Amino acid sequence: MAGYLARFLVALCFVGALAPASALAEQSKRLGPWEVHYNAFNSTLLRPEMAQQYNLERSSRIATLNIAVLAANEAGKPAQRVSIEGYAMNPLSMQQNLEFQEVVEGDAVYYIAQTSFTHLETLRFFITMKQGKEQHELKFSKEFWEN
Template sequence: MLLGVVALVFIVAGFSPASFAEQSKRLGAWEVHYNAFNSTLLRAEMASQYGLSRSETLATLNISVLNANLPNKPAQQVEVSGYVMNPLSQQTRLEFKEVIEGDAVYYLTQTRFTNLETLRFFITIKQGNESHELRFHKEFWAN
């Protein structure tokens, strides 16, 4: 199952696994996989399929949440919300789109950046009474 979700992330990103920089973090019972990349790395047909845009200064964020405590780590439907902060501490709210394909569930959003800008992401993941925050930063550059 995990390989299926990771494979879908490769497909959405539209580039080879060798160049893929996916990260994951254990948050409670969840294994959260996340990837932030320049939207120009998306193939045009993939961007169109998922209702995403492509631009030199547009970042795409992909998140999938797996239940780390169960065999085969099944994908989880969760509530995902959050914001991104630029180096001037300006915040932009992120609007996530849920994508379900077979057993895979992932959440996509996009945000603007300026060349060589490091963005800090603050993502809240909720399911029932369980809630965790994923925090990470990523430097982006225009292609």
């Protein structure tokens, strides 16, 4: 497990080297056989070269999501490749579809997407992950502010 977590933390560094730790606080949930690690943050925390490498926009009103799915019951918790889709909903119940891209770096696999927000807006995220007959939904909310 320690090896995978180290690789996952390296993946997190792709999105926020030099960013305050509190801005990139990782969260995780157990969903069926998976341990899903996720975070959402303002895209201005992306290093410019990393944003360019992954074709991500850096803007004070764009949020970036980072999701990794691990096999919770297996030794070493290997990364899982899943089909992933979802949307973000603002306080007025307006939905924005999320377009995820899969990133594979060594044996680490994670999914990134971006969505817009307004200052001090709380977005609710609804993410569906599928792999074979397994399907689970990750739900969480996050308040964003311009910086």
